[in-house]
Amino acid sequence: MEQQQATAPPSEPPGPLDPELAEAALTEHYRHLVRLGYVVLPPDLGRTRRVLTAHALAQRALPRGATDAAEPAATRSAGLPGQRGARGAADGYPPLRLRVLRAALDAARPRRRWELPPRAALPPLLPQVWGLRLAPRSDGPAALALEQTLASLSGPGRAAFALRDLDGLDGPALRRVLADAGVADAAAAVAEADGVPRADRADRPRLDSPEFDPCALRARPTDLARRRQHGRAALAAAAALAVCAVLLGLPGDGWGPDGAAAPTYARNPAADAALDPNRLTRAEPDAWRTASRRDFATWPARGDRLGDRELLRRALAVWARPGGSVRVAATPGTLPGPPAGPPQLLFAGTVDQAAVVLFHDGLRVVRYAEARSGDGGGALLDLGRADAADQASATALVLGRVGGTVRYLTAPWVRSVAVRDLLAPQEAARPVTRGADGVTAPVRSPVQARECTSWPALQLGPHLATDLGELVPARLTYGPPGAGTDATGAQALRDLARTACHLPELRGAGVRDVNAWQFASQVLPEAAGSAAWVCTRAETWRGTGARTLAQLQLPARRPDAPGTVAARSKDSAACGPRAPHVLSGVLWKSPAGQWYVLAAGDSEVTSITLSGGMTGSAPGNLLALPTKPGTRPDLSATLASGERLTALR
DSSP: OOOOOSSOOOSSOOSSOOHHHHHHHHHHSHHHHHHHHHHHSOGGGOHHHHHHHHHHHHHHTSOOSSSSTTSOHHHHHSSOOOOTTOOOGGGGHHHHHHHHHHHHHHHHSOOOTTSOOOGGGSOOSSSOOSSEEEEEOOOSHHHHHHHHHHHHSOHHHHHHHHHHHHSOOOHHHHHHHHHHTTOSOHHHHHHHHHTSOOTTTSSOOOTTSGGGOTTSEEEEEOOHHHHHHHHHHHHHHHHHHHHHHHHHHOOTTTOOOOTTBOOOOOOOHHHHHHTOGGGOBOBOTTHHHHSSSOSGGGOBOBSTTTTOHHHHHHHHHHHHSBOTTEEEEEOTTOOOSOOSSOOEEEEEEEETTEEEEEEEOSSEEEEEEEETTOOSOOEEEEEEEOTTOOTTTOSEEEEEEETTEEEEEEOTTOOOEEEEETTOTTSOOEEOOBOTTSBBOOEEOSTTOSSOSOOEEEEETTEEEEOOSSSSOEEEEESSTTOOEETTSHHHHHHHHTTGGGGGGGTTSOEEEEEEEEEEEEEOGGGOOEEEEEEEEEEETTSOOOEEEEEEEOOOSSTTOOOEEEEEEESOOBTBTTBOOOEEEEEEEOTTSOEEEEEEEOTTEEEEEEEESSOEEEETTEEEEEEOTTOOEEEEEEETTSOEEEOOO
C-alpha cells in the first residue's frame, strides 16, 4: 500500500520549468498525478476509461518546450523563482498538477449539444489495453460508498476534495490552486467538498488508499463471446478488403486508365467481354444493301478514329461506370448501365473539338464525347432509346452540338441531305454538304433558340426530321393516324408552319415521330373565313407518354402564325392508331364581338352535343353556336358506329 506523503509537494508553482526537472518531477510523482486525475475525471466515463485517461493526462502534462514559458501568467505568479540549480524534483510538481487538473476539469465540464467533446473525454490513443477490463481494487463497502459520494459531486468539487485529501491543501492555498486550474467559483467548490466528512472524522478510506490507486489495478477479461464474434467479423472484413484491393489492382490484359469512369468494383468475364474494345461488333460496309430490313444494326462503322483502342476503351468504361465528372443525359424510359454484351460500333472520330464515339446495343444508342486531346477529364454520355427503329426513323444520329448548331451522322442509304425552315413553307430546302463518312456540315438547331423565329428541319432523302434535343431526330409525318406519310407535301408544310412553334413542348420527351393531321375544315360564322382543325400527336420510343395537341388554325396574314391550342393531352389514345378519332372545341370571338362555341370532329363523327354550361347540338362533324363569354360547356359526339366520343382535354 502506498504510504501518505510525509511532506506534501509545494503548493506554489515556481517560474519557468526546466524540462529535466519536469521529467524528474513526473517520474517521482507519477502515481500521485494519475490518482489526482482519476478522482477528478467524470465517473460516467467508466472505471477502465478513467484509468487509461488518467494515465494519459499525467503523461501529457510534461511540457513540450525547452521551458514552461507557455504556462499562463497565473501559473507563474504565485511565488518567486528560486535560484537555478537549487530546486529538487518536487519544484516541478505544481505546474504538472495544474495541467492534470485543467484537463480533468475540462472533461468534467457540462457541454451543450453543439460543442465538441474535450480531448480528455475521448478514448486516449495511448495507453491502450485490449481484451481486459482494468479497475482499482474496491473490496470494502466504505470505498464503494466514497466512490458514490464522489460521483455526486461536480468536477470542481471533486478537485477541491482531491487537493484537500491528497495534497493536504486548505484555506487560501486550496482556493488559489483551484482558481489557477480555471474554476470560476473556487469558494463554492471548497464548500461542496467540505460536505464530505474528512477521513480523520469518519470511518472511511483516504484517497491515497489502494482502493483509489489507478496504478495498482485489478484485471478482468471483457465479454469473451462478443469479442470472438467481433474478431471473426473483423477478420472477414479484412479478408474482403484484401480481396477487393487485389481485384482493383489487377491490370488485366490491355486494361489501362479509364479516364472519367468511376472506379471498378468487380470484374467478371461477361462484363470484361462487353467492355473490351477488341470485341466490339461492326456491320459489314454493304450490310445495309442486302439486309432484310434497314435500321441502326446495318450501319457500318465510320470515323477517323476507329483504330483508337484507348478512346474506345475509355468510352466503354465511362458507359459502364460514369464518374462524377461525367455529364449523363438519357431520354425518358432509357435504362442506364453497361451493355449486356459487346455493342456495335457506329462511329469513332473527331467532331469539331471533341472525340466522339457512337454505340448501338440493339435497344439503345449511346454517344460518348470527350475533349479532343483525350486528357481524361470530364466527358459527356448521352443515352437514347432506339429499339424497333426502321429505315425511316434510323436516318440520322446527332454527333455533336456547338454554338447553336448540330452535326449529324447520316444513314448509308440517305442519298441527299437538305435543311428547310418549317416557318417558311414556300421556301425550297437548302442542300447540306456532308463528308464521305456521312458527317454533315453544321446545321442550325432550333433546340437552343430563345424565340421561335425559324425552325430548321432536316430533309433526309424523302424523310423530314427535326431536332428535339435528343440523339435521334424525330421524324415528321402528315396524315390520318396510322397512315401518315412524310410531311414534305405543300399542305403538310403549310400546317406544320403553324404547328412548329408548339414543338418546344416536346423537347427531351423521348419523341420518336410527330404526326400532324387536319381532321376538319370549318367555315367561320359571320363570313369570317375558313379555319382548319389540326391534331398533332407525338409518339415516343418507349410506347407510353404520347402527347396530343388539338389546335384551331384561324385565318392569318402570316403563314407561320401559331394556331390556337384547343386541348392538350398526355397518355391519351385519341388521334392515334388505336383510337383514330378526335373531337375538340374552343370559344371564339368574331370580329363583330360575338362569342361562339366552335367544335369539330373527324369525318366519322355524325353529330356533336353540348351539355353543362349550355345545351345544343348539331348534325355532322362541325358545330358553331353563339354563347356568352366564360361559358365552359361539355362536348360529346356520336360516331357512325354508334359509339360515344368525348372531347380531347
